[in-house]
Amino acid sequence: MTMAELVPYRRKAKWGYCYPNGKVLIAPKYDRALPFREGLAMVEARGKRGFVDTAGREVIALRYDRAHGFCEGMARVEREGKQGFVNRQGDEVVPPKYDRVDDFSQGLARIEAAGKWGFVDFTGRRTIALRFDPYNYGVWFKEGFAPVLKGGRWSLIDKTGREICAYAYDDAKNFSLGLARVERGGAVKCAYEDAGDFRDGFARVKQRGKWGFIARSGAELVPARYHFAGDFCGGFAKVESNWRKGFVDRSGREAIALKYDDAGQFSQGLAWVAVKGQRGFIDKTGKEVIAPRYDDAGNFSEGFAWVIRKGKRGFVDARGKLAIPLKYDLAVGFSNGIAWVGKGYINAEGREYFED
Template identity: 30%
Template structure:
């Protein structure tokens, strides 16, 4: 009689040697004898000694084993890739797993090698986009890359640690006038502040520009920190198809990447360009219009009801 993985009952006589047998796949079994666990193959031969207190499925490639209160990893070939010395092992993320020994943390790679030394008080997982992990050392947050290279201690700066176009947002509590305020700027991948922390809010860089805000007014800076769009708008969108929807004094229009107004701020609401057209509203939201990038009104729909009036402004800006 075949079992679900194709083994015949007569082939499983070795199971009688163990108190508990769990089939892991077509080649390996997890077995228990007395209070200890180990691995055997489909021929009943030991692949590991029966010495572990617990065996846990870790992920598709590894098993986590526990012995005398310590943890280690075994790969899918039933080979120990780490010594059983850790107090905690987190799941792999971007090729690295955080490990703890005593009160210190570091990272191992998928070969089991300690790729980043266990010298940190706390670590977070590696960010897939930036290639950095946030860590705490000597009470200070900083970043570490996959080679173990550290960016300088934050010195009170809060990291975003996601990099876009080589820049990451940072913020710091500063004394401004008579009160403490959080001011924001940008660092590069070396941890150097390249755009001063002078803004109330900053957004990520996209196509060489980032939107920034001070005292309730928005504009754009380039990656050198130059304000290419002055901070004069009540609100700005991100650029789409080379144009950006902006609001000033409750009227909407579009600017280009130099800050030039290319479609006058005469509309009550609007949305971004898509496929060469943008939808805008005027006449107290009573008219919906499609415009092209020159501002030419391509289609006009009038007589929108009161419900659509309320939704239009909320939905599109």
């Protein structure tokens, strides 16, 4: 686990930053403060947002109505209803003039103006003209390509804006391991009723109302025989038949019997499972590591998983020990050594970076 260099710290209603040992670097003076991303953190005061660096300097003035964390060296910002991008030096590489922008991905970001979408690069140059129709979900370049919509039909473009296929599809998704899901006439890949992206080398596919798995070559790994199938994660995929859940492995074998009321994905070698309304955890051999005794539970992250009992949340470790007591109304998974628990952040030892 990598501990954050600085942690958002709250004293009563104000936020600042402290070191992991609790020593305060930036005194609490902000109305909001988020964890650092790419060396900078978003802060807010009097309704305006900007960014501070790890030395506590306001390197980007608090002048924006909205601001998001850095991604590929650029941060989305908004002023007077228009959006753009700033770089780490605070330069408005793309001045806030667009109706909407998305995060950068593979060096390009999607932008919207006058009801049309295009793309800009890191210099702010509009490399792909505003010529595509809008759609509700974010689309990013992946493996060098992005799906685009025009006249109700989908195609895919490369990073120069060239369409690599005709606008012939009812839907199209990002490439995954060199293949992109497309739909025509209600059939995904023009062969399946539905399909997922490739994960761990395999994709779930639906035929005649049942789910199975195929390899990237198109070869069948698991026949379409399950009522539901999840994506592969950590070498296993959740499957369901007759309301019972279990797991198949990368050989297509039912490695863990379909005997659970519900189940999650494997994460750090463990997956939560539900029995009679209670959740516990199993390992990849199917061995019960943590008995089903919690009302709810999340995936493991950085060695811990949040759990709930009687409305209170805490964290268990991979041995099943309740490492952080069940005392919080809210808890989300650990990231960079800290976890959000509603009132503020804690570390893996349970140190609270907040005081009322």
